Amino acid sequence: STIKPMLALAALEIGVTNLTRRNFCRGFYTLPKSTHRYRDWKPGGHGAINLNDAIAQSCDVYFYEISTAIGIDQMHFYLGQFGFGQYTGMDIVNEHRGLLPSRDWKRRTFREPAEQLWFPGETVIASIGQGYMLATPLQLANATAILATRGKRFEPRIVVAIENPLTGTKKIIPPNRLHDVEIGNDLYWQSVISAMHAVMQSEKGTAWATGRDATYKMAGKSGTAQLFSV
Secondary structure, three states, rough: OOOOHHHHHHHHHHOOOOOOEEEEOOEEEEOOOOOOOOOOOOOOOOOEEEEHHHHHHHHHHHHHHHHHHHHHHHHHHHHHHOOOOOOOOOOOOOOOEOOOOOOHHHHHOOOOHHHHHOOHHHHHHHOOOOOEEEEOOOHHHHHHHHHOOOOOOOOOOOOOOOEEOOOOOOEEOOOOOOOOOOOHHHHHHHHHHHHHHHHHHHOOOOOOHHHHOOOOOOOOOOOOOOOOOO
């Protein structure tokens, strides 16, 4: 669920949703011509819900629906801009690149032709970070930093300078600026960030218990490991 704010930005940019549109969550989602129910974490559903509430309450069904409209190719494109499925470039060893699945990845990974096909249900569960997707805590922190700076990307660093203890000379390691996320509408960024404030500080926010007594304003996004099959 921690990828939902990034997916929301992609959906706004592509135009498959907007800030006022309301979807109805009844606790599950079904694909056309299918009876399989992809479940929401809240069995009774969230009712009529807009994008702000979908992020604040972490409504799975809302993101199931918009992911079907976006498609896995566009999901891969936009989530990749937030650093998922890539090395961050941080100055550490043994970093894991995670996995951001795509049609091409599946074709290269599986041998049997039937297993190489990308299925609509795989797009649905990918929208909440389940299925094949893997991300490291560092990637999640980096993606959150990109979101907080409204799409500005830098390589994260541990070492920012090296100083010679004998001479006192210091070598500054300059920040490495990367290509910005291709979402230019500042209203989209501000709206998603506001929704992340609601996660922490609105009564229906999934992390309200953590943020309600804070003496300062904070934003966040809750997330859990895969607890049951969707």
